[in-house]
Amino acid sequence: MASVKAERAARTRQKLLLAAAEVFDEAGYEQAAVTQIVERAGFTLGALYFHFGSKQGVAKALMNAQSMTIEPHLQSTGLQRLVDITLVWADRVRRDPILRAGVRLAIEQGSHGMNDATSFEEWRELMRGHLEVARDSGELRDGVCPDRLARFVVGACTGIQVYSNLATEHTDLMERVCDMWGLLLPSVASEAVAHGILVGPVRVPRT
Amino acid sequence: MASVKAERAARTRQKLLLAAAEVFDEAGYEQAAVTQIVERAGFTLGALYFHFGSKQGVAKALMNAQSMTIEPHLQSTGLQRLVDITLVWADRVRRDPILRAGVRLAIEQGSHGMNDATSFEEWRELMRGHLEVARDSGELRDGVCPDRLARFVVGACTGIQVYSNLATEHTDLMERVCDMWGLLLPSVASEAVAHGILVGPVRVPRT
Incomplete structure (x- = not known):
């Protein structure tokens, strides 16, 4: 019962x-x-x-519901998982109302009297976990810190989304996220996996 | 007269x-x-x-005044200039009221009924110009596109600022921007210049 x-x-x-x-x-x-x-x-x-x-409580719940709309669709691990999270996010943010509202509220919260980094810190922690798996599997270059890379990816995706939304209403968001990985992977992926990591809309599961 | x-x-x-x-x-x-x-x-x-x-006209002028508060302080060229722009921006955004208001308005404009990518596109164009100089001087790796790198840096800095502001009121913004270059330079700088590009608060002119 x-x-x-x-x-x-x-x-x-x-x-x-x-x-x-x-x-x-x-x-x-x-x-x-x-x-x-x-x-x-x-x-x-x-x-x-x-x-x-x-x-405000509903607004905070929406900000913090982002990862729930993405993680259940994914099977990959390590660095590929991190890439997949950002690609599915880029795909879903245009059409999942809960994700779209959560992202927008997180960005504009200052003008609604809120000041809450929780949704950002939760993304960072989740990504750091996948990156620690990546590091332990030898997927990261020496010296790449999972926590700092996670912090950077959360920040970068946030701003890429803002800019893409203003410039093209998210039409080019997927392309911009793929560009990010094109720029980051040579610096962060160990040579053993660098060419095995797949980037592109093909990584987004059709549901 | x-x-x-x-x-x-x-x-x-x-x-x-x-x-x-x-x-x-x-x-x-x-x-x-x-x-x-x-x-x-x-x-x-x-x-x-x-x-x-x-x-709204004042708000737009503030959004578009960002580069004017930074460029006049700089002497460097090419890739070092791009790095310096972001470092000075990270330093000034905490204490220059015009820059702070411009950055905040650009981010939150959606909730004020505005939808204007001009300030982002102006940053991108300015950065692309410096990156074209960098490419023509052999500072960029083969295959790095000045326009796409400029677009990425504008987006990444935007989001890094939002996250840093919510998490630490910009206290760690400089550190986060330095982390960005630590991750990007190995991918984008040619080997000839990679170790010559300086990153850190030391690059910010004291005025």
Whole structure:
């Protein structure tokens, strides 16, 4: 019984997140009302406050939901996993409303009175984990620090997305992320794996 | 006589920009009023409308004033110039109000109803120019495209700044930009110059 209840709660939370992503996208964060969000999701205000506490709480949950929309689609490990994460992210950010809202809120949060690096630190930690596997498998060049490389990739992808969105509405985001790996891999991948790492839209699973 | 007038106009414009940067910084873009800006600068509303047309016009001018606060301090050329631009930018962004406001407005503009890639494209063009000099002097590895590298550096610095600001209020921005060059130079600099390119706060002129 407990698991049925937990599953229902998880579904409610997910529906609220999706409705919030759509409302933030259409109305902008400032203009969006929590009543609109719960109406669209088909729940009560109580459900929203139970799951997220406040409108800012929903926004933070959206910022932190990014990796959940990407990791489950991937099988690779080590350095290839890191590359794949960024390619799937570049592909999904255009069409997954939860991911799109999360990315936008993380960037513009300063103008909404928020100042929260959590989503960035969570990406960094996740990427560092994959890079430690890469290092332990001899995939990284000597002297490449998994944590600093992870920190750089999180920052670089953030800004590439901002620029691509303003310049081409994300049309060239995949190309820009591939360029990043073209520039980074010769410096970070050990010679043994450098030519085996695949980069390109072909790495994005079709779901 | 004409040049005295032009000089006075340039000084007025600069004072208005500085006042706008401070008011946007204190009140946030949405809450900032043009009347506050002109009062602080000691001019009339007419002067602001003459120079910038509107509040959004001032914001755009701030976004596009970034390179003006950096280029005049530099003497280097080619790849070293590109490195120096990013180091001086990392140093100044914490304490030059016009630069800080410009960077923040460029990032958060979506939430203010703006959608203008001009400041990014101007940085890219400026950097591409220095990279073409670098390529023509044999400083770049074969196959490194000045325009794509410029596009990547603009995007990467943008995101590094966002992440550093949220995580440490820019305290580690210089370190993060140095990390970027540590990762990029081995891939992009030709062997002849790779060890001659200097990276670090020592490259920032004290003014």
